[in-house]
Amino acid sequence: MHIIVLGGAGAMGRVTVRTLIEYADIEQVTIADYNEERAQEVAASFASSKIQVRQIDVTNAERLDQLLRGADVVLNAVDYVFNLLVLKACIRERVHYADLGGLFHxxxxxxxxxxxxxxxxxxxxAGIGGTPGITNLLARLAVDKLDTVDTIKVQLGCGDATPSTAPLVAPYSIRTILDEFTKEPQVYQDGVWHAQLPLSGQEEIVFPAPVGRASAIYSLHSECALFPQSFQDKGIKYASFKIAFPGDFMTKLKFLVDLGFGSDEPINVRGLKVSPREVLASLLESAPVEDVEPQDCDVLRIVATGKAGGESLEITNQVVVLPYRPWSIGAGALDTGTPLAIAGRMLANGEITRRGVSGPELSIPTGPFFHELARYGMHVESETRVLS
Incomplete structure (x- = not known):
């Protein structure tokens, strides 16, 4: 089996690569990245004969087609704005595809x-990282226990006690986070998506330690685009997504967004046109990597309500993710990179048989997926409560 990881030298893509090379039945893994030097460094750090490196610009359709030709699966870990370009190349070359999400639109x-x-x-x-991804399959577990579905609320709680001298540490792609902070979140209700104000819907949510009580807000996310279609046969009426970042991170990023650093609209600086967002992203990306043990935590949770056997139920499914000490990687990288690899292997070995485009909740068998996820310390916790 040959699997290509686009963006394989990135923070999440390299975790996907590492997960893949540990499977005995995967013979070849290609790290395809715009930054060839960084890709070579990542490959050297893993010291695996399975790995090859290719430089790629995914906007070059001819070269992308050549790269994908003959592969079994393409795992897309580049920025979500390129998802459509990569998917169209996979259609042309008839190669299975999975990505980390498309931020709703x-x-x-x-x-x-x-x-x-x-x-x-x-x-x-469409979307098999932590969220979207694990959360979608947690929703699938809940929906399968219900005769009808009323609501599904996705909740992500993030905590991070990793010591750092950096003024701002983004838990994942700063460009994606800026979109989440500046674009209108979408809440699905009674057959219609309703746009919300950015940073609205503030709610105190209690997560397990070490995250604890945290302030969550609406965020633009793929689950709200997928669930109404995936679970329409169960009559779903409502879907929302809320995220709780660490308080210090929220305060700092909101300040930067209020200053205008969330905008991609070029401004004139001493006669040069520059994008405030790209300035911020470049500054963060150029910060030196600190050699410290990660101490972050993600809580990936869904709360579903509906009826089963005539009773009104509330089902809460969650996965608490901690750093993976054998690899010295943080929770956020672990719960994003490993699901993509698990899905890639399931695509390559034929465990996934559904064809077409769908969320993971329709295409990925939950049993084998969560069995593999547990190997990395990620276990499903479930609670069912009868509503009066």
């Missing part, structure tokens, strides 16, 4: 290609 555009993906005879999984 991109995911909806991908779903429109379902017929083309089916004709190509391939599977395209």
């Amino acid at each position: 991109m995911t909806r555009k991908m779903l429109e290609l379902n017929a083309e993906v089916e004709v190509a005879g391939i599977t395209a999984i």
Whole structure:
């Protein structure tokens, strides 16, 4: 089996690569990245004969097609704005596809290609990281226990006690986070998506330690685009997504966004046109990597309500993610990079049989997926409560 990881030298992509090379039945893993030097460094750090490195600019369709030709699976860990370009290349080359999510609007555009993906005879999984990804499959577990579904609320709690001298440490792609902070979140209710104000919907949510009580806000996310379609047969009426970042991070980032650093609109600086967002992203990316043991935590949770056997139930499913000490990687990298690899292997070995574009809740068998996830210390906790 040959699997290509686009963006394989990035923070999340390299975790996907590391997970893949530990599977005995995967013969070849290609790290394909715009930054070839960084890709070579990542490959050297793993010292595996399975790895090869290729430089790629995913906006170059001809070169992308050549790269994908003959591969079994493409795992897309580049910025979500390129998802459609990569998916179209996979359709042309008839290669299975999975990504880390499309931040709602991109995911909806991908779903429109379902017929083309089916004709190509391939599977395209829209969003199989931590969230979207693990959360979608937690929702699947809950929905399977219900006769009808009323609501699904996705909640992500993030904590980070990692010592750092950096003024700002982004838990994942700062460009994606800036979009989450500046674009209107979408809440699904009674057949319609309702746009919310950015940073709105503040709610105190109690997560397990070490996250604890945290202030969560609405965020633009793919689950709200997928669940209404995936669970329409159960009559779903409501879907929302809220995220709770560490308080210090929220305060700092909100200050930067209020100053205008969330904007991609170029401004004139001494006669040069520059994007405030790209300035911020470049500054953060150029900060030296600190050699410290990560101390972060993610709580990935869904709360679903509905009826089963005539009773009204509330089902809470969650996974508490801690740093993975054998690899010295943080919770955020672990719960994003490993699910993509697990799905990639399941695509390559034929465990996933559904064709077309869908969320992981429709395409990935929950049993084998969560069995593999548990190998990295990520276990499902579930609680069911009868509502009066």
